[in-house]
Amino acid sequence: MKIVAVAACTSGIAHTYIAKEKLIRAAEALGHEIHVETQGTIGTEDELKPEQIQEADVVILAVDIAITGTERFEGKKQVKVPTSIVVKAPKQLLQKIESELTK
Numbered sequence: 001m002k003i004v005a006v007a008a009c010t011s012g013i014a015h016t017y018i019a020k021e022k023l024i025r026a027a028e029a030l031g032h033e034i035h036v037e038t039q040g041t042i043g044t045e046d047e048l049k050p051e052q053i054q055e056a057d058v059v060i061l062a063v064d065i066a067i068t069g070t071e072r073f074e075g076k077k078q079v080k081v082p083t084s085i086v087v088k089a090p091k092q093l094l095q096k097i098e099s100e101l102t103k
Contacts, residue, residue, distance in 0.1 A: 001032045001098055004048050005060035007083060008039040008067050015083040016040045019062045026090035030098075039067050048072070058097055062086040077101065 005023050009015035020036045027034035037048045050072070053059070059073045061080040079097055086093060 001057045001094075001101065002055050003027055003032055003034040003058055003060060003094075004052050004056040005034065005036045005062060006039060006048070006067055006069075007036055007086070008063045008065055009083045010064045011041070013041060015064070015087060019083040019086040022086050022090040023060065023062065023094075026094050030091065030094055032094065032098075039063075044068075057101060060086075060093075060097070 003023075005020075007016045007019040007023070009019070016038050017040075020038055023036050024034055035048055035052045036046060038045045053072055053076065056076060059076045059078045061067070061070075061078060062083050062085070063080065064083050081093065
């Protein structure tokens, strides 16, 4: 599965980067390809490329606040969850998404 994600928490620091790391580790452990953009207090980092979005099977929005650029994901399967879900159970989240996509 090819995944793109955006992580953004209310403070724009801690949970944003923890969520990014947890998503990357879980995706790699499950054999998926993932690219994660962060939107935090220092702005956008690792901005998703249009081709990454186009090739993605799913978009994960691990966000606790409003983010910019969501129009890029129109027409894509999107899953929006709080960063706390990603921090606590990233593998379970990805497995659930995977099972939903294969239905």
